Amino acid sequence: xxxxxxxxxxxxxxxxxxxxxxxxxxxxxxxxxxxxxxxxxxxxxxxxxxxxxxxxxxxxxxxxxxxxxxxxxxxxxxxxxxxxxxxxxxxxxxxxxxxxxxxxxxxxxxxxxxxxxxxxxxxxxxxxxxxxxxxxxxxxxxxxxxxxxxxxxxxxxxxxxxxxxxxxxxxxxxxxxxxxxxxxxxxxxxxxxxxxxxxxxxxxxxxxxxxxxxxxxxxxxxxxxxxxxxxxxxxxxxxxxxxxxxxxxxxxxxxxxxxxxxxxxxxxxxxxxxx
Amino acid sequence: xxxxxxxxxxxxxxxxxxxxxxxxxxxxxxxxxxxxxxxxxxxxxxxxxxxxxxxxxxxxxxxxxxxxxxxxxxxxxxxxxxxxxxxxxxxxxxxxxxxxxxxxxxxxxxxxxxxxxxxxxxxxxxxxxxxxxxxxxxxxxxxxxxxxxxxxxxxxxxxxxxxxxxxxxxxxxxxxxxxxxxxxxxxxxxxxxxxxxxxxxxxxxxxxxxxxxxxxxxxxxxxxxxxxxxxxxxxxxxxxxxxxxxxxxxxxxxxxxxxxxxxxxxxxxxxxxxxxxxxxxxxxxxxxxxxxxxxxxxxxxxxxx
Numbered sequence: 001x002x003x004x005x006x007x008x009x010x011x012x013x014x015x016x017x018x019x020x021x022x023x024x025x026x027x028x029x030x031x032x033x034x035x036x037x038x039x040x041x042x043x044x045x046x047x048x049x050x051x052x053x054x055x056x057x058x059x060x061x062x063x064x065x066x067x068x069x070x071x072x073x074x075x076x077x078x079x080x081x082x083x084x085x086x087x088x089x090x091x092x093x094x095x096x097x098x099x100x101x102x103x104x105x106x107x108x109x110x111x112x113x114x115x116x117x118x119x120x121x122x123x124x125x126x127x128x129x130x131x132x133x134x135x136x137x138x139x140x141x142x143x144x145x146x147x148x149x150x151x152x153x154x155x156x157x158x159x160x161x162x163x164x165x166x167x168x169x170x171x172x173x174x175x176x177x178x179x180x181x182x183x184x185x186x187x188x189x190x191x192x193x194x195x196x197x198x199x200x201x202x203x204x205x206x207x208x209x210x211x212x213x214x215x216x217x218x219x220x221x222x223x224x225x226x227x228x229x230x231x232x233x234x235x236x237x238x239x240x241x242x243x244x245x246x247x248x249x250x251x252x253x254x255x256x257x258x259x260x261x262x263x264x265x266x267x268x269x270x271x272x273x274x275x
Numbered sequence: 276x277x278x279x280x281x282x283x284x285x286x287x288x289x290x291x292x293x294x295x296x297x298x299x300x301x302x303x304x305x306x307x308x309x310x311x312x313x314x315x316x317x318x319x320x321x322x323x324x325x326x327x328x329x330x331x332x333x334x335x336x337x338x339x340x341x342x343x344x345x346x347x348x349x350x351x352x353x354x355x356x357x358x359x360x361x362x363x364x365x366x367x368x369x370x371x372x373x374x375x376x377x378x379x380x381x382x383x384x385x386x387x388x389x390x391x392x393x394x395x396x397x398x399x400x401x402x403x404x405x406x407x408x409x410x411x412x413x414x415x416x417x418x419x420x421x422x423x424x425x426x427x428x429x430x431x432x433x434x435x436x437x438x439x440x441x442x443x444x445x446x447x448x449x450x451x452x453x454x455x456x457x458x459x460x461x462x463x464x465x466x467x468x469x470x471x472x473x474x475x476x477x478x479x480x481x482x483x484x485x486x487x488x489x490x491x492x493x494x495x496x497x498x499x500x501x502x503x504x505x506x507x508x509x510x511x512x513x514x515x516x517x518x519x520x521x522x523x524x525x526x527x528x529x530x531x532x533x534x535x536x537x538x539x540x541x542x543x544x545x546x547x548x549x550x551x552x553x554x555x556x557x558x559x560x561x562x563x564x565x566x567x568x569x570x571x572x573x574x575x576x577x578x579x580x
Binding site: 008011012014015018019021022023025026028029032040041044045086087089090092093094096099100101102105109112114115116117118119120121122123124126127142143145146147149153178182203206207209210214224225228229232239242243246249250253254257258261262264265268269 | 286295303
């Protein structure tokens with residue numbers, strides 16, 4: 001039994017080392033966020049002499065976290081819900097591949113995944129200006145919703161296709177319309193798939209940087225990552241404030257992840273294996 | 276049962292597709308078509324366009340060294356990350372699959388960077404690598420490698436390697452969970468059968484288990500490709516929109532951004548929207564070709580396995 005114990009110890013050693021490589025930089029940023037500027041130079045590597053909570057108060061105000069956090073929540077929530085709902089509708093419409101156009105439309109939606117945002121973001125600017133939504137939350141919600149569809153359709157369509165048909169058929173005999181079947185029979189059975197799509201799209205929408213950098217140029221509509229970046233541009237030497245704002249911007253996603261890590265991992269993996 | 280017309284029986288399902296299709300067409304397909312159109316005109320983005328110029332933008336882009344240099348950096352990033360994912364990532368997944376105690380804790384930690392935004396990741400590593408307040412340099416001094424210490428991100432020799440490290444740190448969680456889910460699908464009987472046939476642990480892994488991981492291998496390779504060709508945030512945060520120092524970390528993402536919106540030190544003559552769109556179109560077409568080749572090769576490998 002001895003060699004097995006050695007093997008287990010070695011395994012723990014390796015996994016702990018890998019975990020430290022992940023955790024040390026994060027912990028170091030959290031510690032740095034409590035330092036005053038002189039503290040950075042007097043005591044760069046240790047804990048702060050005095051924990052500067054006022055960094056958080058200052059950063060909250062200066063980096064306009066209240067505004068950008070609200071914007072991030074509104075934009076992510078609206079886009080995730082709209083995108084997932086539309087993808088479920090599409091999935092229901094295309095689940096039977098023998099129907100006319102079903103396969104062609106399915107392929108069309110899926111290939112949207114390959115489009116680089118760099119290519120469409122500049123024309124999008126023009127489109128959104130013509131629609132008069134530039135400078136509002138819709139300028140982000142509408143593109144996010146469209147860009148979330150490929151992943152949603154990819155995950156949900158095959159799931160809907162494998163749902164048992166007899167339930168829907170029974171409802172149909174009872175006189176239910178297609179819409180009622182979708183809402184009362186299909187949607188409830190689709191819950192795990194919907195959760196996967198919401199997590200997968202929610203994570204990238206929350207973290208997306210390039211699209212809001214271009215499309216949400218007005219300070220009042222900036223989301224967290226862009227808000228932090230423009231804050232850093234103006235206060236490039238206030239390290240304590242910068243890291244306090246980074247910690248505040250990151251905390252919501254990390255808390256949600258730690259609370260539901262199993263769902264996150266399952267949801268994100270489901271999407272990646274399909275893709 | 277309500278009577279349904281022949282038309283609705285045949286095309287009724289398309290009503291469900293319509294709302295999504297309208298959104299998709301307006302905000303994805305139309306901008307794409309518009310991008311192709313813009314690539315044939317000369318327009319700075321402000322004021323009037325100078326009109327149709329045919330393939331001039333493409334001719335200029337395809338003969339510009341900046342495009343090839345940026346693309347080359349993307350390729351280096353992709354290959355480096357690919358190697359790290361398929362070795363270190365696979366190795367960590369195998370360790371987790373042995374189901375040590377606290378396995379869930381380890382997995383949660385190793386996947387954590389995937390949840391962090393690349394902007395946050397960029398700041399975390401700006402701090403780590405900083406010559407003034409970072410901890411990498413003192414760490415090197417502590418283990419007697421003090422002569423290696425330097426200002427990593429400003430050093431043309433190391434800047435791109437730094438981007439690789441940061442990108443790998445952020446993405447290794449993908450490799451771990453994708454390989455782990457693949458490993459958990461390998462039937463235990465297969466390993467036992469191989470063991471009875473006298474295969475040692477090493478042979479069992481490479482001859483029996485690894486071929487069954489082909490779907491994980493494919494998924495990981497494809498997402499690594501997409502992530503590293505599209506990369507922008509990490510580079511933008513760590514070394515800025517000009518790919519400092521001396522363009523050593525310039526990638527396609529920063530090149531397109533800089534051409535469209537300018538950067539510190541750029542003049543208005545450098546900002547050319549339609550040329551930036553042309554670069555992005557070239558990027559898209561190249562990605563499309565590479566991905567379809569990649570998927571074809573990898574799927575064949577899956578079938579053979």
